[in-house]
Amino acid sequence: MIKIRARLIISGIVQGVMFRYSAKKEATKLNLTGYVKNLLNDELEIVVEGKNDVVKKLIYWAQSGPELAKIDNCVINYLPYKNEFDKFIIIY
Numbered sequence: 001m002i003k004i005r006a007r008l009i010i011s012g013i014v015q016g017v018m019f020r021y022s023a024k025k026e027a028t029k030l031n032l033t034g035y036v037k038n039l040l041n042d043e044l045e046i047v048v049e050g051k052n053d054v055v056k057k058l059i060y061w062a063q064s065g066p067e068l069a070k071i072d073n074c075v076i077n078y079l080p081y082k083n084e085f086d087k088f089i090i091i092y
Helices: 019-029 052-062
Strands: 003-013 033-038 044-051 070-079 088-091
Touching: 003 052, 019 033, 019 044, 019 052, 019 088, 044 052, 052 070
Parallel strands: 033 088
Antiparallel strands: 003 044, 003 070, 033 044
16 A cells, blocks of 8 residues: 655636635545645645545535536646645645
């Protein structure tokens, strides 16, 4: 079981469309840890840790997001696993 960490920067219509709430719900369902937050430049950031195949399920979901979102770009960076988080949270 390989665990990984990924950082996603998502642009498009990603704020004001329940993206953070939906990402938390999806990550919690998948038993992943990390956070989601809006960025000042109207993008959204997700940092997620967990089993490789499960993290990739969240990444796949994030590339389309919730129903009202419109994703223009999703930049994915894989980083060393840190076991930094206890759960998945929304940062306000």
